[in-house]
Amino acid sequence: MADVTVLGLGNMGGALAEAFRDAGHEVTGWSRSTATITAAEACARSDLIVACVSDYDATRDVLAAPGVADQLVGKTLVQLASGGPADARSLAGWARGAAVRYLDGAIASYPARIGDAPTIIFYSGDHDAYELHASTLVALGGRSSFVGDDPGLAAAADLAWLSFLYGTMLGLLQGAAFLQAEGADAAVVFDAVPSFGIEIAAEAQYARGLIRRRDYRGDQATLDVHLAAMEHIVAAAGESGVSDALPRFVRDVAAQAVAEGRGGEEIAALLEVLRGPQPAPR
Numbered sequence: 001m002a003d004v005t006v007l008g009l010g011n012m013g014g015a016l017a018e019a020f021r022d023a024g025h026e027v028t029g030w031s032r033s034t035a036t037i038t039a040a041e042a043c044a045r046s047d048l049i050v051a052c053v054s055d056y057d058a059t060r061d062v063l064a065a066p067g068v069a070d071q072l073v074g075k076t077l078v079q080l081a082s083g084g085p086a087d088a089r090s091l092a093g094w095a096r097g098a099a100v101r102y103l104d105g106a107i108a109s110y111p112a113r114i115g116d117a118p119t120i121i122f123y124s125g126d127h128d129a130y131e132l133h134a135s136t137l138v139a140l141g142g143r144s145s146f147v148g149d150d151p152g153l154a155a156a157a158d159l160a161w162l163s164f165l166y167g168t169m170l171g172l173l174q175g176a177a178f179l180q181a182e183g184a185d186a187a188v189v190f191d192a193v194p195s196f197g198i199e200i201a202a203e204a205q206y207a208r209g210l211i212r213r214r215d216y217r218g219d220q221a222t223l224d225v226h227l228a229a230m231e232h233i234v235a236a237a238g239e240s241g242v243s244d245a246l247p248r249f250v251r252d253v254a255a256q257a258v259a260e261g262r263g264g265e266e267i268a269a270l271l272e273v274l275r276g277p278q279p280a281p282r
Helices: 011-022 039-044 056-063 068-072 085-097 127-140 153-181 187-191 193-213 223-240 245-262 267-275
Strands: 003-007 026-030 048-051 076-079 101-107 120-125 143-148
Touching: 003 011, 003 039, 011 026, 011 127, 026 039, 039 068, 048 056, 056 068, 056 085, 076 085, 076 127, 085 101, 085 120, 085 153, 101 127, 101 153, 120 127, 120 153, 127 143, 143 153, 153 187, 153 223, 153 245, 187 193, 193 267, 223 245, 223 267, 245 267
Parallel strands: 003 026, 003 048, 048 076, 076 101, 120 143
Antiparallel strands: 101 120
């Protein structure tokens, strides 16, 4: 069992501390609002320090507190606040200068599912530090994933997760709005989510294969077919009186791809529109 310090005991930080304790680890928790010891004293008690405050600026504020940097020398700092790849790389630079092993992390879950076997947490940065503490970090989620030595990659994975989360939830709520507008119970779409999830998982694997080979021709449904369906959704929104903002955005992305000559390709080809004029992925 390991000694772990958790900096930040809000909803997520508190869930992290509880998961570590449930796994049998000795946990020192520190919160700016309820602290009975200083952040430096909290860091002195462990070789693994997990920071989960509001954002990278808040993390930097904690690290700048008297004595904290000194207590982190030679230890591992895992940063789990929200931000972007540039934030992660900048903080990793600070850690290198302070002789601190650095892991950036991204939690693909709400606090209620911290510690569950399916929960994914992405990590990037110091691979040796990850290997050293992987058996402890698995307490937070059964599907820990090290995505690369570049410390910005976990934050990129976080952007992928949040894009999926918000896109999925908006689509779900758009469906509920259609049902309610037509006098149906929104439970119809919520009850169908398990079946929808199976279809999405299958489509995701299919799209993954097309993207890997950079050839979007397939045998499921072309973008011409999808665009026609999207046009129906936009029209139905006007007829039902629900917002058409989301359907129009989705339709416009597909229409751009078709205008670029991709009408005969699968929906995975929309990646080329969303990614913009950037170098092909490695």
